[in-house]
Amino acid sequence: xxxxxxxxxxxxxxxxxxxxxxxxxxxxxxxxxxxxxxxxxxxxxxxxxxxxxxxxxxxxxxxxxxxxxxxxxxxxxxxxxxxxxxxxxxxxxxxxxxxxxxxxxxxxxxxxxxxxxxxxxxxxxxxxxxxxxxxxxxxxxxxxxxxxxxxxxxxxxxxxxxxxxxxxxxxxxxxxxxxxxxxxxxxxxxxxxxxxxxxxxxxxxxxxxxxxxxxxxxxxxxxxxxxxxxxxxxxxxxxxxxxxxxx
Amino acid sequence: xxxxxxxxxxxxxxxxxxxxxxxxxxxxxxxxxxxxxxxxxxxxxxxxxxxxxxxxxxxxxxxxxxxxxxxxxxxxxxxxxxxxxxxxxxxxxxxxxxxxxxxxxxxxxxxxxxxxxxxxxxxxxxxxxxxxxxxxxxxxxxxxxxxxxxxxxxxxxxxxxxxxxxxxxxxxxxxxxxxxxxxxxxxxxxxxxxxxxxxxxxxxxxxxxxxxxxxxxxxxxxxxxxxxxxxxxxxxxxxxxxxxxxxxxxxxxxxxxxxxxxxxxxxxxxxxxxxxxxxxxxxxxxxxxxxxxxxxxxxxxxxxxxxxxxxxxxxxxxxxxxxxxxxxxxxxxxxxxxxxxxxxxxxxxxxxxxxxxxxxxxxxxxxxxxxxxxxxxxxxxxxxxxxxxxxxxxxxxxxxxxxxxxxxxxxxxxxxxxxxxxxxxxxxxxxxxxxxxxxxxxxxxxxxxxxxxxxxxxxxxxxxxxxxxxxxxxxxxxxxxxxxxxxxxxxxxxxxxxxxxxxxxxxxxxxxxxx
Numbered sequence: 001x002x003x004x005x006x007x008x009x010x011x012x013x014x015x016x017x018x019x020x021x022x023x024x025x026x027x028x029x030x031x032x033x034x035x036x037x038x039x040x041x042x043x044x045x046x047x048x049x050x051x052x053x054x055x056x057x058x059x060x061x062x063x064x065x066x067x068x069x070x071x072x073x074x075x076x077x078x079x080x081x082x083x084x085x086x087x088x089x090x091x092x093x094x095x096x097x098x099x100x101x102x103x104x105x106x107x108x109x110x111x112x113x114x115x116x117x118x119x120x121x122x123x124x125x126x127x128x129x130x131x132x133x134x135x136x137x138x139x140x141x142x143x144x145x146x147x148x149x150x151x152x153x154x155x156x157x158x159x160x161x162x163x164x165x166x167x168x169x170x171x172x173x174x175x176x177x178x179x180x181x182x183x184x185x186x187x188x189x190x191x192x193x194x195x196x197x198x199x200x201x202x203x204x205x206x207x208x209x210x211x212x213x214x215x216x217x218x219x220x221x222x223x224x225x226x227x228x229x230x231x232x233x234x235x236x237x238x239x240x241x242x243x244x245x246x247x
Numbered sequence: 248x249x250x251x252x253x254x255x256x257x258x259x260x261x262x263x264x265x266x267x268x269x270x271x272x273x274x275x276x277x278x279x280x281x282x283x284x285x286x287x288x289x290x291x292x293x294x295x296x297x298x299x300x301x302x303x304x305x306x307x308x309x310x311x312x313x314x315x316x317x318x319x320x321x322x323x324x325x326x327x328x329x330x331x332x333x334x335x336x337x338x339x340x341x342x343x344x345x346x347x348x349x350x351x352x353x354x355x356x357x358x359x360x361x362x363x364x365x366x367x368x369x370x371x372x373x374x375x376x377x378x379x380x381x382x383x384x385x386x387x388x389x390x391x392x393x394x395x396x397x398x399x400x401x402x403x404x405x406x407x408x409x410x411x412x413x414x415x416x417x418x419x420x421x422x423x424x425x426x427x428x429x430x431x432x433x434x435x436x437x438x439x440x441x442x443x444x445x446x447x448x449x450x451x452x453x454x455x456x457x458x459x460x461x462x463x464x465x466x467x468x469x470x471x472x473x474x475x476x477x478x479x480x481x482x483x484x485x486x487x488x489x490x491x492x493x494x495x496x497x498x499x500x501x502x503x504x505x506x507x508x509x510x511x512x513x514x515x516x517x518x519x520x521x522x523x524x525x526x527x528x529x530x531x532x533x534x535x536x537x538x539x540x541x542x543x544x545x546x547x548x549x550x551x552x553x554x555x556x557x558x559x560x561x562x563x564x565x566x567x568x569x570x571x572x573x574x575x576x577x578x579x580x581x582x583x584x585x586x587x588x589x590x591x592x593x594x595x596x597x598x599x600x601x602x603x604x605x606x607x608x609x610x611x612x613x614x615x616x617x618x619x620x621x622x623x624x625x626x627x628x629x630x631x632x633x634x635x636x637x638x639x640x641x642x643x644x645x646x647x648x649x650x651x652x653x654x655x656x657x658x659x660x661x662x663x664x665x666x667x668x669x670x671x672x673x674x675x676x677x678x679x680x681x682x683x684x685x686x687x688x689x690x691x692x693x694x695x696x697x698x699x700x701x702x703x704x705x706x707x708x709x710x711x712x713x714x715x716x717x718x719x720x721x722x723x724x725x726x727x728x729x730x731x732x733x734x735x736x737x738x739x740x741x742x743x744x745x746x747x748x749x750x751x752x753x754x755x756x757x758x759x760x761x762x
Binding site for chain 1: 267268271272275278279337338341342343344345346347348349350351352353357502504505506
C-alpha cells in the first residue's frame with residue numbers, strides 16, 4: 001500500500017477539518033469526492049507532507065513522513081498539485097517545470113528529458129518557451145500538472161486538477177490519469193463526479209471531515225438506485241450517500 | 248512495515264544531484280531576480296550621488312575611498328534590501344508555498360539561492376561601479392594606490408542588507424514588505440550615525456562611518472601614514488556576522504532542514520550574533536588616532552603607525568619646495584607662490600636648504616569636534632623648513648592656486664623671521680627689512696593666518712610659539728626704509744642681503760645704513 005492512514009485528524013484552532021480518517025490506497029487512480037469544506041484539501045495537504053496531522057498515523061510509500069529523513073525520501077517520489085496552484089509569472093513553462101525538477105532532485109542527466117516529457121504529456125509542448133504570465137487559466141493548470149509529474153512520482157496528489165480545463169483537455173487529462181495510475185498511486189480530489197466515474201478505480205466520499213463512503217465508482221452509483229438527486233447514476237449515488245450521512 | 252534502506256550508491260547519486268542542481272537553480276534565479284531590474288537604478292544613484300561628488304574631490308586615494316564607502320553603501324544597500332525582501336516574499340505572494348515545501352530540497356538550501364542571486368546582482372553592479380571610480384582615480388591620482396578596505400565594507404554591507412531584506416520578506420510576506428523594507432533600510436543607515444558622539448562610539452560600527460564622524464574625508468589621512476583598517480575590520484566583522492546570523496535564521500524553523508542542518512543553522516546564527524556583538528564592542532573601544540583614523544586597540548597593528556617612506560616631489564626654485572608625491576598637483580602653485588621670497592632668501596645665513604611638507608595630527612575634542620594640529624616652523628636654524636598645505640586642514644576643498652596662496656600667507660612671515668631675526672627686541676632695521684621682503688613677495692598685508700575651519704573641527708592649531716614681530720606703522724622712518732628697500736631691484740636687494748645679513752641679524756645695521 002502506498003497510502004496507509006489510520007485515525008488521521010487535522011484541526012485548525014477549534015475547527016476539525018479532518019476527523020479520524022482511515023484510508024488505504026495502492027497503485028491506481030483514487031478519487032476523493034466531497035462537497036466544499038468536506039476536508040478533501042486538508043487531507044491531501046497532509047498526504048503531501050505540506051502540513052503535519054494533529055493526530056493519527058500516516059505512512060506514505062512505506063515511510064513515516066513525521067521524520068525528516070523518510071519525509072525527504074517521500075518528497076522525492078511525490079507529485080502535488082494544490083487546489084490553487086501558484087506560479088512565477090516571469091518563468092517560461094520549461095523553466096517552471098525544470099525549477100521543480102531541480103527542487104525534487106531529479107537526477108541531472110534526466111532533467112532535460114523529464115521536463116520535455118512532462119510538458120508534452122500535458123499538451124503544452126508548443127508553449128514551452130511561453131512565459132507563464134501569458135498563459136490562460138487552463139494552460140496554467142496544465143503547467144501545474146506538468147510540475148507535479150516531472151519527477152514521475154509514485155504518489156501523485158491532485159486537488160481539483162480539471163478545474164478550468166476545456167472538455168477536450170479534460171478528456172485528455174483523464175487518459176493521462178489512467179496512464180499514470182498504471183504504476184503510481186494517483187489521488188484526485190474533485191467535486192466533479194464524472195471525472196471520478198471516468199478515471200478512478202476506487203473512490204472515497206468525504207463529508208464534514210469524515211469518509212462516509214469508500215468503494216468503487218460502480219458501488220457508489222448503486223447507492224443511488226431509486227434515491228438521491230442527479231442526472232447520472234454516480235451523481236445520484238453521491239447525493240444519496242451524503243443524505244444518509246447527514247441524516 | 249516496509250523497511251527502507253538507502254544504498255550508498257543512491258546516496259552518492261542524491262548528493263551529486265543536489266550539487267549539480269545548485270548552479271542551475273542559481274542560474275534560473277539570476278535570470279528572474281528582482282535585483283536585475285534594480286541594477287540600473289542603483290547604478291544611476293551611484294552616478295548621481297557618488298561618482299559626480301567623488302571625482303570632483305581632490306585625487307587622493309583616501310578621500311575617494313572614504314567618499315565611496317559612505318555614498319555607495321547607501322546607493323546599493325537600499326535597493327538590494329527591497330529586492331531581497333521582494334524575493335523573500337515571492338513564494339507566499341505567488342501562492343507557491345505548498346508546492347515548494349513538499350519538494351525534497353531542504354527549505355534552507357532552497358531559500359539561500361534566491362538570496363545569493365540577489366546579492367550577486369548587487370555585488371556585480373557595485374564592484375563595476377568601484378572599478379569605474381577607481382580607474383578614474385588611478386588616472387588622476389599622482390601617487391599611492393587603491394584602498395581596499397573601504398571597498399570591502401560596502402560589499403559585505405550589500406550582502407548583509409540583502410540578507411536582512413530577504414529574511415524580513417520570508418517571515419513577513421506581503422506586497423508591502425519590499426517597499427517598507429526599502430524605506431526602513433534608508434532610515435537604518437541614515438539614523439545610525441545620529442548617536443555618534445566622539446570617536447569612542449558603538450555606533451561607529453555603522454558601515455557608512457569611515458573615520459571621525461562629521462570630519463569628512465581628509466587628504467591628510469592615509470597619505471603620510473598607512474590606512475588604519477581597525478574600524479573597517481570591525482565593520483566587516485559586524486556585517487559578516489549579521490549576514491551569517493540572518494541566513495542561519497532561515498534554517499531554524501521546524502521542517503526547514505534535517506536535524507544536522509538545523510543544528511548547523513543554529514550554530515551559524517549564534518556565531519554570527521557573537522561576531523556582530525563583538526564587533527560592536529570593539530567599535531566602542533575605538534579612539535581617534537593621531538593620524539586621523541579610528542584606532543581599535545584589540546585590532547591595531549603598530550606597523551600602521553610607521554610613516555610611509557616616499558620620495559618627495561621638489562620644485563626647481565632657489566630653495567626647493569618638496570611635497571609628498573600625493574600632493575604633486577599642488578607643487579607648481581605652491582612653488583610659484585613662495586618663489587619671490589625664496590629667491591631673496593637663498594644662500595643667506597639661517598635660510599633653510601629646503602621647504603618640506605609635514606603631516607598634521609588629529610586630536611579628539613569635545614563631542615564630534617576634532618582638533619587638527621601641526622608643528623610650527625622650527626625656530627632653530629635647521630636646514631629644513633616644515634609647512635602644511637591648507638588642503639590638509641579641515642575646511643572646504645581648494646584649487647591648487649588657492650592652496651599656493653594660503654601657503655604663502657601662512658609661511659612667508661615665518662620664513663622671513665627665521666632669516667632676518669625679526670623677533671621682539673629686534674632692531675628697527677631688521678623689522679624694516681622683514682616688512683620689505685614681505686612686501687616684495689606680495690604678502691605684506693598679511694599679519695596672522697586664520698586657518699580654514701570646518702563645521703565640526705575645533706580649528707587648526709599651530710603647535711609651538713607663533714612668530715611675534717614688531718609692527719611697522721606707516722609714516723614712521725622704519726616704514727619709509729622698508730618701502731625704499733622693497734623698491735630695490737631684486738638682484739640688488741639680494742646682493743645687499745648677502746653682504747649684510749649676518750650683521751643685520753646681529754642688530755648691527757641701523758635704518759640709515761639700509762639702501
